[in-house]
Amino acid sequence: MGQSHLLPILGLLFFSLIPNQLCKICEVSEENYFRLHPLLSTMTNSKYTTGTQSADVLLSLRLVGIQNQTLIQPLSQQVKKYVGRKGSNLSSGQLALITLALGACRTADEIFIYENHLLGHLENKLQAEIENMNTGAMAVLALTCVKRGLINGQTKTDKKDLRSIDDHIQSLVKKILSEKKENGLIGNTFSTGTAMQALFVSSDHYKESEWNCQQTLDTILKEISQGAFTLPAAAAQVLTTLMGKTYLDVDKDFSCASGLGNFNIPSHEPDTTTPPNSPTNISVHYSVKISEIYSTTITVPSGSVFLDVMEEARKKNETVFGFTVEQSSWGPYITSVQGLKANNNDRTYWELLSNGRSLSQGVGNYVVHNSEGLEVRWSKY
Structure with missing residues (x-):
């Protein structure tokens, strides 16, 4: 499930974000936080982190509660410079991701959103690009946002609309579960994180026996230990999921002083020694x-x-x-x-x-x- 397919749907997600509700999740226990070191190392030490990758990493760090400003500030500046360079060439998904990253945690970065009219640009882009949204997992998240708004009375509707949304979610969840592998991965290594988020928020649309969340989590941790997540964006997306968070957690009531908090970020020390018998x-x-x-x-x-x-x-x-x-x-x-x-x-x-x-x-x-x-x-x- 490539990120290019996810980005337009992030636009809908942004406009339908509302306070989250409890849902079925599984997450890494505190005693296993050390197993997340490779993800954090990839996210924070890669010299190739630019553009929307910077926004992915920034959003993930904020969602999991990391507040280390020596990490946050450079990423924030990279994102803002990227907006300055790309301007109107940004897609709805890129704008949504950037706005989520800058708007999370109610920091001074919010000023940039309004000064640069990102919300207005995003709304205009959405009207042009909404028809391209065809990625199942992100669609489930987006539809769940809309459904919650309807149930809470934030949007006027009738029972027919709710049934239609439920039917769409049910169909998408069925498709996601059909991609589940014997080892618990859903689709492939890199699509599993987003698929898990979708299943977190749609647990009323499948039976508990249909998905072993813990098995999927354990397999992802094994993949991490084998060095699978070497791209900052991929590492950022799966870290959010492993901490039991979803994009639906970015709302006005979300507290950034939770999760990993001031978790000790592993520093990257270049290896200056050559192992014995290792050819140049x-x-x-x-x-x-x-x-x-x-x-x-x-x-x-x-x-x-x-x-x-x-x-x-x-x-x-x-x-x-x-x-x-x-x-x-x-x-x-x-x-x-x-x-x-x-x-x-x-x-x-x-x-x-x-x-x-x-x-x-x-x-x-x-x-x-x-x-x-x-x-x-x-x-x-």
Whole structure:
């Protein structure tokens, strides 16, 4: 469940936020907070945290109660500068995410929202982009917001409207649960956090036996320990969920003096020593597969990522290994190889594989290993 699909729905979420109600959740116990260190480290030490990633991280830190101003202030400034650069080019989802991040906790950042007329811009964008909202988990959150407003009498309605909303939520929850894997993940590693938020707020739409929340939480913690969440935005979204929070918690009554509070953030100390028998450079076997397979051996420094390998291969042969890449809030992604472009309409994309197995990590964050077989394959989904 990519972030590009979530952003427009965040717009609806913002306009329907109301005081939260109790819902069924599971969260990390205080004695297991140490298992969140990798997430916090990724969020706070990445030099590539920019744009909406900064807003994701800022919102997450505030939702879980972290008030360390040496972390908060730089992120806040990055978000404001991003607004200044992008201006009217921001989508409704980007504006909503930024407004949520700056508006949480009733800080001086709220002034920026009003001085720059972000709410007015957001409302205008929503009218143009509302039809693009098709992501199940975020739709459940948005519809739940609307439903609560109707039940509390904040919006006039009749029973027919409530039934319609309930039917939509029921259908979406069924779809979410159908994506549940045997290990508890819902969809994939990175979509699970948002799916959990949706299930937190819709527990009256499924039986307790249909979802083992604790199993999902345990699997996510295992994924964290294995280094799965190396992108700041991904780490930020799952941290919010693991602390039992959802986007519905951002309202006028939300207290930021809770949750992790002044939790000790792990500092990033660069490793200046080279482990024994650890080579400075490593060699990998790299292939491009379309209708034919094109292969080469590439040498890169230890600690390199998949993208580094592709760049070295391109230097050797631009025709065979040439590619294009674009940046997103989730990091870089491959758009074409040998001039062949991925196309959503044709459901085609460039799949990354290691030793024949598909990778869940991105081209900019998967760290390659010595003697590994790497492949970029033209695929359909």
